Structures are given as structure tokens and as C-alpha cells.
Amino acid sequence: MDTIEKTYNIGVEATMEVIGGKWKPIILCHLRHGAKRTSELKRLIPNITQKMLTQQLRELEHDHIVDRRVYNQIPPKVEYSLSEYGESLSYIxxxxxxxxxxxxxxxxxxxxxxxxxxxxxxxH
Structure with missing residues (x-):
């Protein structure tokens, strides 16, 4: 399988590709203080739509910045937290x-x- 080479002109391009946009930095700032359920994040970020919040969390999870933990209970409980890799963004x-x-x-x-x-x- 051929791989496509990706080129960046400056390192911040790679950073912004992962955490850029209107919502991701806000989500990540809230997760710095501990795991949050989707409903907690929605309450903390009232202007984000549920669809956008879900999409942004999935992208951050895909990039290994956040961890998603599903609890086997009824009703289902899902929490998001910074991954170990995501913690490396705390200073920024x-x-x-x-x-x-x-x-x-x-x-x-x-x-x-x-x-x-x-x-x-x-x-904190």
C-alpha cells in the first residue's frame, strides 16, 4: 500500500491540525481538570451543538488526545478524559x-x- 507523504512548513501546522478550530481547545481546557461526561461538556460549552461536540470528541479520540471510557451499566455512562499523550498539551x-x-x-x-x-x- 502506498503512503502519501505529508509536508508541513512549520511545526505549529501539525499542532493546529490536531487541536485547531473553534471547539477543540475549549473541550481540551475543560478536560484538563478531569474526566467529563458528554452532558457535562455540553453544559460547560452551551454554544456547541450536540452533533459538533460528538464529532470533535471523536476526532480527538482518533488522534489519541482523549480517552473514551464506557461503563457497563444502565443507563450507559461514557466519560472523556485527556489521554497520557493529551496530557502533554496541558502546558500549552x-x-x-x-x-x-x-x-x-x-x-x-x-x-x-x-x-x-x-x-x-x-x-488546577
């Missing part, structure tokens, strides 16, 4: 959250009205 995710908080602070100082519902604790 913490930095993204911190930068965003500083950016919001700056915008507020400039007079913009911005509400941050949950200031992240990077020491």
Missing part, C-alpha cells in the same frame, strides 16, 4: 487560557464591556 492549554484572561483584562481596561464567566485556575 494553560498558556492559552492565561493569555486569553490577560487579553480580556486589557480589553476591559480599554473600556470594552466583557464578561468572563469562569476565570480559569491554571494551578
Amino acid at each position: 492549554l494553560n498558556q492559552l487560557c492565561t493569555w486569553g484572561e490577560h487579553h480580556i483584562d486589557r480589553k476591559v481596561e480599554e473600556g470594552q464591556s466583557i464578561c468572563l464567566l469562569n476565570r480559569d485556575d491554571v494551578n
